[in-house]
Amino acid sequence: MVNSIQISGVQYTYPGSDHPALVLDEMTIQEGQICWLSGLNGAGKTTLCRLLAGLIPHFFRGQLSGGIQVHGQDTTQLALADVSGLVGFIMDDPFDQLTRATYTVRGEIAFGLQNIGLPPDEIHERIEETMGQLGIAALAERLPTSLSGGEQQRVAIASIFARRPNVLVMDEATSQLDPQGCEDIFDLVTRFKEMGKTILMVESKPDNISQVADRLLVLQDGHLIANGPVKDVLGSGVYEQAGLSLPSYPSLARGLQAKAVAVEKLPVTLEEARVMVERLRHASH
Amino acid sequence: MPAIELDGIVYTYPSGTRALQGVSLSIEDREAIAIVGQNGAGKTTLVKMANGLLRPTQGMVRLYGQDIRNTSTARIARQIGFVFQNPRTQIFLSSVEDEVAFGPRNIGMSQAQIEQRMSYALELTGLTAHKASHPYDLTPSDRKLVTIASIIAMDQPVLILDEPTGGLDMAAAEAVVRIVEGYRDVGRTVITVTHDMDFVARCFERVVVMNQGRVVADGRTAEVFSQHELLTGTHLEPTAISLLAAECGLPKTLLTVEDMVDYLTT
């Protein structure tokens, strides 16, 4: 498997701050995986997202040391516009990500492509392809500001995805959406994974993300304290030690363990939880 | 007498869209009720009728038996606290203390009362240590807790929370659960508008489901949340535990981890 992201010896301090916001000795993420990035407020998740997207150091100055490689390219040496072709960045507020420079969804998707000077024919082709991939062709001529939160977020993602990045960094992309909106975003993320993209998602609500993520990264006070398969990290206790609440199914297992019920493995998916419950019911009969 | 009565409420936006289609709802004193539905269902529009932020096109709103038609929202604020979603629309003072004291001062509390309520609100929200901090030096989650504290400090018998767990980290979301439980313990009426089903399952005994400007279900949370088809039909999701219960042929009224643990261990 190819390394999509490789970070080594990175330390970053925001301007005016007296302590580093992020200290990462080593962080590797392989291609084609959905990585869940977790941690409390202030742990450094947004800082890490900004670092991967090139916003640190190009937009946020401050002190940065260390190396960041995305698909073999050192992003600290690339211009921000070039980094955004490698790493797409999605934020939490759908409305803030609409440029409103245009009054159609098509225009929103074209915006970034126009900025980098792609020929009009290629822009049109990419817009059609992207709308097809994200299932938003029906929204093409709609006014972006009239769309629902979930639709706006999909448009924001489309306008980033049209650049064909290898990596997508999504910082609390579902936090302002209703359940339907969240479901739409997770469907997209699953589709992106099938296309071979690497996705890093910051999510505070663990139930949805735990069902689709391959890896879990946990940040605490700017340090990466865990990076592994979701099940392993949730089962190791590190996650809870960082002050985080387990998703419902592993939490159920912990609750049963607290009542002296033996649980072999911490379930993460619905199927694993079902198997655990069936086993318990059989055992008790 | 009910704390809030909404009677045949119809609301039409200036653009002509009908947001509420004749909704009637009665909320008893000391009740904990959640109003759920997808965005655009009309739930926030409905609760804004309760404190006069919106006035019905048709229908009547009563607060402890009094018609509030001619009472300003600022006056109703003495009885109904309303916490909005976005802290940025509220915060403008330079310390947490000042923010929390602002509301009580406006409604004419004495300095002694203000001190006492401020203390209580900061303790309940876990912000006592940050009393002197500038709100914008705090994390976004703590800022949200500041807005909750600043309304609780006004000591109203009714508290309305609009999407209180939205955008919060896990520690702050747990703090909101504690706040709701704590506030209920002292006999207040708590109303929330949300689509966080786990939060509702943990803290609210009664739930109202709204869809396209109408109430489609109103009852005990366990009963309503066990109707998975109703929920998915209104673009809501059953809780993870309720889904698990359904998979295992267990009662779908098991909504939370605690419910399931209790069921499996007895």
Next chain:
Amino acid sequence: MSISQGVFFEGTTVIHRLNPFTKLVIAFSLTLTALVADTVWIPLAVLLVSIVLLTLAGGLWKVGRIIVRYLLIMLAFLFVVHSLWYTGGESPVRMVGPFEIKIYGFLYASMISLRLLVVLSSFYMMMFTTHPSDLVFNLERRGLPPKLAYVMLATLQSITEMQERTAVIMDVQKCRGVEMEGGLVTRARAYFPLIGPLIIGSILNIENRALALEVRGFSSGATRTYIQKVEEARWEVWLRYFLVLLPILSLAVRCLW
């Protein structure tokens, strides 16, 4: 769904279909023509043209409402003051009932009023029939730097956004016991709880918007390409040349007569 934005109202009138740049030139040309003239007939003729254009655009009643609501009293005051107390020198007078109307004063007030109405009606005609992003895009295609174009657009949009945000902030602060309606003192007290979150929120919002632009290659430095074509009829180009001449003609009339 209507794409009304601020003053703009979607429509298919002949004015709506004009190129945005032409409409901008019309507004400036009519305004300058009226400002430069020193005889009341020119601004009157220009105002009539503006009214015709506004009627074709479907915006006459809206402007009428603005004038009645905000300007009528001021204009009436202008006429009364200048007609009765004109201080520009000797003037023929006419008795209207018990009042001695100074003709030059009346004409002076007419001139100011007509110019004001020309500015209002011609620029309103432009804004009513042109989506801000169409206007800005058009200017960009004619050489306005893209970053400046975006700043102009964001400024135009910010008016509506600020209004919406203010409405929410007012609601929030009402729920903290701040009365918003009442006498001057009451409304003065509401000022800081309104302004504070409005300014802070706007500043924080700017950072988010800047980030969204940057990750969409806004600072790439490449020459921007466009998927929309600028289409206009040949006659519009000739019309614009003529419109540029209009204020010059008005100036010539002023100098020669």
